[in-house]
Amino acid sequence: MEKNKFAKETTSPLIVNIKDENTSQSNSSKDPPSPKQPFFIGVAGGTASGKTTVCNMINTQLHDHRVVLISQDSFYHSLSEKMLQKVNEYNFDHPDAFDTKLLLSTMEKLKRGQPVDIPNYDFTTHKRIESARQIHHADIVILEGILVLHDSGVRNILNMKIFVDEDSDVRLARRMQRLAIERGRNIANVLDQYSRFVKPSFEEFVLPTKKYADIIIPSGGDNDVAKDLIVQNIRMKLGQHDLCKIYSNVFVIFSTFQIKGMHTLIRDVKATKHDFAFYSDRLIRLVVEHGLGHLPFSEKQVITPTGSVYSGVIFCSRLCGVSVIRSGESMENALRACCKGIKIGKILIHGHGTNGRQLVYEKLPKDIASRHVLLLDPVLATGNSAVKAISLLLKKGVPESNIIFLNLVAAPQGINAVCERFPMIKLVTSEIDVSLNESSHVIPGLGEFGDRYFATDD
Numbered sequence: 001m002e003k004n005k006f007a008k009e010t011t012s013p014l015i016v017n018i019k020d021e022n023t024s025q026s027n028s029s030k031d032p033p034s035p036k037q038p039f040f041i042g043v044a045g046g047t048a049s050g051k052t053t054v055c056n057m058i059n060t061q062l063h064d065h066r067v068v069l070i071s072q073d074s075f076y077h078s079l080s081e082k083m084l085q086k087v088n089e090y091n092f093d094h095p096d097a098f099d100t101k102l103l104l105s106t107m108e109k110l111k112r113g114q115p116v117d118i119p120n121y122d123f124t125t126h127k128r129i130e131s132a133r134q135i136h137h138a139d140i141v142i143l144e145g146i147l148v149l150h151d152s153g154v155r156n157i158l159n160m161k162i163f164v165d166e167d168s169d170v171r172l173a174r175r176m177q178r179l180a181i182e183r184g185r186n187i188a189n190v191l192d193q194y195s196r197f198v199k200p201s202f203e204e205f206v207l208p209t210k211k212y213a214d215i216i217i218p219s220g221g222d223n224d225v226a227k228d229l230i231v232q233n234i235r236m237k238l239g240q241h242d243l244c245k246i247y248s249n250v251f252v253i254f255s256t257f258q259i260k261g262m263h264t265l266i267r268d269v270k271a272t273k274h275d276f277a278f279y280s281d282r283l284i285r286l287v288v289e290h291g292l293g294h295l296p297f298s299e300k301q302v303i304t305p306t307g308s309v310y311s312g313v314i315f316c317s318r319l320c321g322v323s324v325i326r327s328g329e330s331m332e333n334a335l336r337a338c339c340k341g342i343k344i345g346k347i348l349i350h351g352h353g354t355n356g357r358q359l360v361y362e363k364l365p366k367d368i369a370s371r372h373v374l375l376l377d378p379v380l381a382t383g384n385s386a387v388k389a390i391s392l393l394l395k396k397g398v399p400e401s402n403i404i405f406l407n408l409v410a411a412p413q414g415i416n417a418v419c420e421r422f423p424m425i426k427l428v429t430s431e432i433d434v435s436l437n438e439s440s441h442v443i444p445g446l447g448e449f450g451d452r453y454f455a456t457d458d
Ligand SMILES: O=P(O)(O)OC[C@H]1O[C@H](OP(=O)(O)OP(=O)(O)O)[C@H](O)[C@@H]1O
Pocket: 324, 325, 326, 327, 328, 351, 357, 377, 378, 379, 380, 381, 382, 383, 384, 385, 386, 414, 440, 448, 449, 450, 451
């Protein structure tokens, strides 16, 4: 097999790739995400790189959550009698040594909030033993092992992917200490296995998975700065994730580097007016597209030019938009670009502070009660404006479950206010921020959206 170019990489002095991978949610209205989904963290890296130290640290620091640690080693295939006779020829560091199908189905069950059995693998007999470990519920699942980032199915389930990097001499020395000195294994045998299987498999299969990591920890177990950053990052992500768990109708669009980059640009106080409007527009378009995915649909088959059948879907509802003046008007173009000829109503809410918001003006389609409504407002802060706007829509006869609130940046306070009052609406946002400041601005936020977008700030 061809050697991967990453095989020659040396340990980086930096943590790289920190990216925000919010909960990946299904966008089918037929398949709402389970409110019980745990947060999955994968910790990969070579033998003796310090993976266990990193996992223990995460476990200790997140003691206020139910953390379950799962080792990929538990999913080793049992060796047959024939294989056992040639156990010294068996490569335990090859992806095929693991029952990845079982690992994947176990993770999928945990994701659905179902109980699972974790196999119990005996390293002396190289077989699975009867007594499996049962897991009924977890807030956080940490999956640790040399190849946990190797399989794309497993990777897709992980909310955070960590690669623990360590110098190969240090890893070999630790492995010798562990196996030869602590467990009394024959030194020549440990070295032989290392040079024939462990090192080549590391280069061919383990190291190339580093590119999938959100976070790379250099000097595995000893890197306190990296460990603190990881825990901070997990806490932040859990904050977002917890809200999605509490409210199954809150959807954060799947985050990529592009999306994170656009957020970085619009949140920068030094952003030019053009950049602010341009990148806000791009993000808004993504939110609108995601939001449309929550509309009901029915199945439809068409014949393609090749004469084959394509099984697809067709949207089956009447729509309209409603923008909250003035910031919500910034989202109208994206909605029009996606929904040809869509009617867009307007609501003006005036006032500041925690309870001073008043409805000043409204102009809505007459038949709004029979439409699905895409409510447009890029900022959800205290939630007072959104509550007023949604209350008006309900008064006009729109069923709560027909409202999809499209938003760019939401504060947890606003999410709580809206979702507690209107549990049936759907809220789609691109990022959930940390909090509000004393003047009810979202933190870290992006300042006064309307003033920045429409260039009325001095
Ligand atoms: O959740 P809340 O605390 O109610 O705050 C959110 C509201 O604040 C912003 O409008 P703003 O009042 O700044 O007016 P503008 O859109 O005209 O700039 C935003 O567009 C929301 O409508």
